[in-house]
Every structure is written in structure tokens, then in C-alpha cells.
Amino acid sequence: MDCKNIFKSRRAINFFDRNKKLDREILFEILNLANLSPSSMNLQPWEVIVVESPEKKKILRECAMNQPKVEDASVVLIILANLNAVENHIEKILEGKNEKQIEGTKKAIYNLYGEKDSLKRKIFAVKNASFFAMSVMLAAQACGVESHPMDGFIEEKVKKEFSISDDYIIPCLIALGYRDKSKELKPRNWRREITEYVKFV
Ligand SMILES: Cc1cc2nc3c(=O)[nH]c(=O)nc-3n(C[C@H](O)[C@H](O)[C@H](O)COP(=O)(O)O)c2cc1C
Helix, strand or coil, X not given: CCHHHHHHHCCECCCECCXXXXXXXXXXXXXXXXXXXXXXXXXXXXXXXXXXXXXXXXXXXXXXXXXXXXXXXXXXXXXXXXXXXXXXXXHHHHCCCCHHHHHHHHHHHHHHHCCCCCHHHHHHHXXXXXXXXXXXXXXXHHCCCEEEXXXXXXXXXXXXXXXXXXXXXXXXXXXEECECCCCCCCCCCCCCCHHHCCCCX
């Protein structure tokens, strides 16, 4: 599928075919494509939990306002924004730099992304993990797999059930799978005209 058609055909799919499984290989292809997402200072503050067992999907559904697609989809990704990405990945960012560059880069990173518990740090992590999440959905579409993003879930409950520490924020869940073709896909939801919000200065 060409890139324009990927954008045009992606929809938030409410009805997944419970009998159609997503191959591991295709899931890895999707994640490898999304892994090419850009990130601030290339710090890549995202991680993924793939929820695939029926038992775990049932638990996740209970955390997610009982949304049936959580159980119907082949897998559901818990997208994690890692608040420790600066500390975890800074060494890699500094590789090959001289002392002066290292000092400058460290200063820039901590100025931009703050200390671990700061609001700046949370915004940094969620912003970048959300770019990754969008890439997952577009990569899935390119691989013939449909998706549904969700923020209708209780974060504390998901963290408790899936042993996720407070070093992470969960920007969204993404259901992946194949649409149940016996159900009608409603026309795409309303979009504003770009002329309503795009300004040239
Ligand atoms: C971050 C995010 C969270 C969302 N959460 C939910 C959700 O919990 N449940 C739901 O039914 N739809 C959810 N949606 C789907 C939107 O309602 C949907 O994308 C929007 O209506 C546009 O439809 P389309 O994606 O088919 O174009 C979410 C979308 C995004 C981007």
C-alpha cells in the first residue's frame, strides 16, 4: 500500500475477528518499522508490553472500561513512556563525542527534559512515546493489520495488574488484529477543515 493510502485507510477498528491471529513475524515487522520513529535527542523513551494470552486480555479489558475490542483483537499493546530514558540511553547518545561535546549534550538534555520526577520529563516521555504509537498504527496498516488506539483505561489498575512501575506512564493501548468483516465499518468520523486551524504567519 502506498503511503497516502495508508493514511487514508487507517481507521480505529471496533470489531476484530477473534479467530484471526496476528503472526509474531508480522508483529515484529510492525514494531521494527515503528522503531524507526524520531525522538528528542534520539532518546527513544518508549517500551511495549504485548498482551496476547486470553487470560491477560481479559484482565486488561477489565482495566479498560470493559471495551470488547481488548479481548477481540489479536494482541493489545501497552505503550509505555519511560521516565528513565534519559539515564538509560544517555551513554549511547554520548558515544563518539569529545569531552566538550559530552558536557554540552548532557547540559542540553537535562535542560530540556528536567529531572526524573519533573513535569518536563513526563511531557518528554509521553510526547515521544506517542510518536512511536502513531508509527505503530501506520506500520500496522502498511502490513495489512488494523488497529485501535485507546486511552479509555484506568492507568493505576493497568500498572498494578501488569506489574508496571511508576517509572512509566501509559500514553495509550493499541489493539491490533483483523477486522470482523461481517460488521459494518461506519464512515470515517468528522474532521475539521484544515483552514479552521492552520495559520500562516
Ligand atoms: C489517544 C487516543 C485514545 C483513544 N481512546 C479510545 C478509546 O478508549 N475507546 C474508543 O472507542 N476509541 C478511542 N479512540 C479512537 C478515536 O475515537 C478515533 O480515533 C476517532 O474517533 C477518529 O476515528 P478514526 O480513527 O477511525 O478516523 C482513541 C484515539 C486516540 C488517538
